[in-house]
Amino acid sequence: MSFDSLSERLPPVRGRLMENAALAPFTWLRVGGPAQALFIPADADDLADFLEATPEDIPVFVMGVGSNLLVRDGGLPGVVVRLGPAFGKIAALDGAQIRAGAAALDKKVALTAADAGIAGLEFYSGVPGTIGGALRMNAGCYGAETSDVLVEAAALTRSGERVTLSRDDFGYSYRHSEAPEDLIFIEALFQGRPDDPAAVKARVDDITARREETQPIREKTGGSTFANPDSPVTHPDGRKSWKLIDAAGGRGLMVGGAQMSELHCNFMINTGEATAADLEGLGEEIRRRVREDAGVELRWEIKRVGVNA
Ligand SMILES: Cc1cc2nc3c(=O)[nH]c(=O)nc-3n(C[C@H](O)[C@H](O)[C@H](O)COP(=O)(O)OP(=O)(O)OC[C@H]3O[C@@H](n4cnc5c(N)ncnc54)[C@H](O)[C@@H]3O)c2cc1C
Numbered sequence: 033m034s035f036d037s038l039s040e041r042l043p044p045v046r047g048r049l050m051e052n053a054a055l056a057p058f059t060w061l062r063v064g065g066p067a068q069a070l071f072i073p074a075d076a077d078d079l080a081d082f083l084e085a086t087p088e089d090i091p092v093f094v095m096g097v098g099s100n101l102l103v104r105d106g107g108l109p110g111v112v113v114r115l116g117p118a119f120g121k122i123a124a125l126d127g128a129q130i131r132a133g134a135a136a137l138d139k140k141v142a143l144t145a146a147d148a149g150i151a152g153l154e155f156y157s158g159v160p161g162t163i164g165g166a167l168r169m170n171a172g173c174y175g176a177e178t179s180d181v182l183v184e185a186a187a188l189t190r191s192g193e194r195v196t197l198s199r200d201d202f203g204y205s206y207r208h209s210e211a212p213e214d215l216i217f218i219e220a221l222f223q224g225r226p227d228d229p230a231a232v233k234a235r236v237d238d239i240t241a242r243r244e245e246t247q248p249i250r251e252k253t254g255g256s257t258f259a260n261p262d263s264p265v266t267h268p269d270g271r272k273s274w275k276l277i278d279a280a281g282g283r284g285l286m287v288g289g290a291q292m293s294e295l296h297c298n299f300m301i302n303t304g305e306a307t308a309a310d311l312e313g314l315g316e317e318i319r320r321r322v323r324e325d326a327g328v329e330l331r332w333e334i335k336r337v338g339v340n341a
Pocket residue numbers: 060093094095096097098099100101115134158159160161162163164165166167168169170171172173207215216217218247248249253254255256335
């Protein structure tokens with residue numbers, strides 16, 4: 033599968049612009065077709081100029097490290113933006129604040145906060161994505177999430193205008209944000225609280241160890257496939273997707289090369305040769321079974337993008 037060239041319609045850039053670029057290697061699930069064009073901007077000005085000059089009918093999609101992304105087998109029409117090292121800076125500020133670029137890895141943010149004696153961001157050590165993905169997904173774990181620590185974020189609109197969003201502008205709920213889909217986040221400011229660096233680091237290490245034990249983190253997976261029907265942050269005793277999937281006989285279920293993990297049955301795995309269609313088909317079969325078994329409509333947490341082959 034390959035797309036027509038877009039080069040005649042795209043402006044010159046300082047960063048890297050590639051056509052028919054494979055995306056599967058950049059996602060945890062390792063499936064799916066190419067991007068019609070893949071753009072890695074040199075910096076925020078390069079990205080803003082590109083967005084301003086790119087015709088509006090060309091779709092633009094931004095990805096992080098693809099830890100929550102299922103790219104369909106036919107690939108993604110339009111431009112996919114991946115933020116490079118210029119967007120990866122992290123700084124600890126006075127007043128127990130952290131400023132981080134959208135391409136910074138969550139785990140590095142947690143470790144920088146720990147080194148600086150800033151508590152509250154330890155949970156990021158359990159999320160294998162970037163800050164951009166965390167802002168979009170309200171990422172979190174073990175009772176804490178992005179909305180608890182976010183002060184504000186800078187973003188570019190589809191036309192390249194720079195805007196600032198406060199935490200409230202995100203309209204956050206469990207693993208979900210109401211922020212306009214076409215915004216590309218470029219930087220975030222977080223508020224923590226002062227603490228002893230060794231104590232913060234110990235909590236980071238504890239989260240890392242718990243992950244190793246309970247999740248198939250060395251597999252080709254997309255993390256939780258479905259959001260919990262009730263937020264564990266606000267309803268600690270609420271309904272959990274994995275319990276519903278287990279009760280409906282979903283643990284270990286396979287479609288082609290796709291399988292619901294035996295270790296954590298809300299995690300779907302590419303066992304080797306899965307296609308995106310296998311993975312999406314498995315997810316829909318799970319939704320059907322849970323609907324029949326418990327009358328609950330599971331909501332996809334993994335973002336499915338692109339077109340079928
Ligand atoms: C093993 C494993 C464990 C996981 N555990 C957790 C967990 O405990 N808690 C949790 O919350 N999640 C978890 N996840 C899911 C995933 O890590 C998070 O959703 C993460 O926030 C996604 O970040 P990403 O950079 O990989 O984004 P991607 O998967 O690349 O993209 C996800 C979404 O974010 C958007 N996005 C990415 N960057 C930007 C940006 N700069 N501006 C605007 N939108 C952007 C994309 O458009 C897409 O809609 C897990 C995943 C795996 C594979």
